[in-house]
Amino acid sequence: MAEGGFLVESLNMIIFLYGADTFRSRQKLNEIIEHYKKVHKNGLNLRFWDLEEKNLRDLKDETQTISMFDEKKLSVLRNASANKKFQEEFLENQRYFLNSKDIFLFLEEKKPESNQFFKFLGKKEKVQEFKPLDGIKLKTWVKKEFEKYGAKVEPAALEKLIEFVGNDLWQMENEIEKLVNFKKRTGVIKEEDVEILVKSKIETAIFDTIDAVAQRDKKRAIELIHKHLENGDSPLYLLSMINFQFRNLLMIKDLIEKGRPYYTFPKITKLHPFVIKKSYSQAARFNLPELKKIYRRIFQADLDIKTGKLEPQTALDLFVAAI
Numbered sequence: 001m002a003e004g005g006f007l008v009e010s011l012n013m014i015i016f017l018y019g020a021d022t023f024r025s026r027q028k029l030n031e032i033i034e035h036y037k038k039v040h041k042n043g044l045n046l047r048f049w050d051l052e053e054k055n056l057r058d059l060k061d062e063t064q065t066i067s068m069f070d071e072k073k074l075s076v077l078r079n080a081s082a083n084k085k086f087q088e089e090f091l092e093n094q095r096y097f098l099n100s101k102d103i104f105l106f107l108e109e110k111k112p113e114s115n116q117f118f119k120f121l122g123k124k125e126k127v128q129e130f131k132p133l134d135g136i137k138l139k140t141w142v143k144k145e146f147e148k149y150g151a152k153v154e155p156a157a158l159e160k161l162i163e164f165v166g167n168d169l170w171q172m173e174n175e176i177e178k179l180v181n182f183k184k185r186t187g188v189i190k191e192e193d194v195e196i197l198v199k200s201k202i203e204t205a206i207f208d209t210i211d212a213v214a215q216r217d218k219k220r221a222i223e224l225i226h227k228h229l230e231n232g233d234s235p236l237y238l239l240s241m242i243n244f245q246f247r248n249l250l251m252i253k254d255l256i257e258k259g260r261p262y263y264t265f266p267k268i269t270k271l272h273p274f275v276i277k278k279s280y281s282q283a284a285r286f287n288l289p290e291l292k293k294i295y296r297r298i299f300q301a302d303l304d305i306k307t308g309k310l311e312p313q314t315a316l317d318l319f320v321a322a323i
Helices: 022-039 056-064 084-092 094-099 116-122 135-148 155-165 169-182 191-197 206-214 218-230 235-257 262-269 273-283 288-306 312-321
Strands: 013-018 046-050 074-078 103-108 126-129
Touching (some): 013 116, 056 074, 084 116, 155 169, 169 191, 169 235, 206 218, 206 273, 235 262, 235 312, 262 273, 288 312
Parallel strands (some): 013 126, 074 103
């Protein structure tokens, strides 16, 4: 399942995007959606499905509905890995999907288990895995992002930025934009600029917000979120950091429930020891179903903000209130 480049074409298709690097998978998803909207300008046949809550009959009923514009539908399908019944029914009805004129895009936020369903998806031409970037690949990606803005960055500044942020591309994109805007009139981005403007991920105050959420202290959590916004933090950046920490909590909780020794956590998760320590204590306040539910709500808040359905602060407030 190698990475590759593709856009929505005129033919029917099944698309499969997956991997831990949700920034680049979301970029690819947005690229596909934008291309679809250019071809089908009314956009009324674009649908998002959470398969943890829906079944195959719902999907078939929706796609079999005749469109007044006689155009193909694009269905974005998340969390197929959480619904074994859907997987079985899909394989039984695979001819329907293969013969459909519509587009079915499956999105998974980690590498799914190797079973018959995902082996079937993996054999399709439109498959792309998004592994977390590291080493030279991460450095190359960051350099290209600066180049998109027409900005120049010293090698030492680039190294320091990667040291602070790591491979969380959601935060990285926000920090790059911040640095570019800061140096717009003054030239090359230097190491001291990174020291001044970029907070190390392990020092971020987001832990306080997560602690408040974990303690079910909604009033404090909302106050902290508003403080972030008042300090000029982007709502989507803030949501990405909340997403990052709850993804960590899911990993840590999963390892705890599997009985893995604590000393193995750094090697398995690739997280900083400080992040593991904080996440370990926070994970004790949740069970796995709760964490998965919260993770889905983060995705919904992100979608509501990006589609303009809700104002950023309202979406974040509703996210906290629903926990």
